[in-house]
Amino acid sequence: MSDKIDPPPKPPQNLGDPRIIRTRQSAMQAALELVAEGGFQACSFETVSERSGISRSTLYRHWEDKSKLLKEALRGQIVQRTAPDTGNLRDDMLSAMLDLGHALSETPWGNMVAQLMAAAAVDADVAEIQQAAAEYHASVETEIISRAIIRGELSKDVDAIHTVLLFSAPIFYRHLFYRQSATAKWITVHVDRTVGLLTGK
DSSP states (O other), X not given: OOOOOSSOOOOOSOTTSHHHHHHHHHHHHHHHHHHHHHOGGGOOHHHHHHHHOOOHHHHHHHOSSHHHHHHHHXXXXXXXXXXXXXXXXXXXHHHHHHHHHHHHHHSHHHHTHHHHHHHHTTOHHHHHHHHHHHHHHHHHHHHHHHHHHHHXXXXXXXXXXXXXXXXXXXXXXXXXXXXXXXXXXXXXXXXXXXXXXXXXX
């Protein structure tokens, strides 16, 4: 992902200025929208400028090239989460999977998951961001599994990561390959069946 000028201007100094914050947020939002609509090749400083109304010279003052802009925008998509703690595996995991389904169907991140996967295959920086996001979100769900083991709902021999994938992978598969939204009703049935398989109930 390259869109450089040589030499790049120095970045702005007053990053705490509300106007600068708004400018950067608008540019990153435009970049994410462009990627979601047309893939990474659709995003350039020219198209970001057209979408956001921010001049290319201003964009270059904030980022050396579109790669730096996209990396910052993508890192901003790693939403901070807390593992639900309702006291039982089924309700905790249902809450987490409903959040996942909503993110895939209703957010810019969900619209560009396929493009992110394709870019990560050829761009080490995107792959690093994607891996960090995957590990972070998996840590939230493994906490749910760990609590269930402590409560005695699941066997101590359960592989936490494998168990997390039993819940989350079908939702991703449905979104990416079948191009169908995982509705709340579908997710509820899926979680109930998966919990039943794991607990024998």
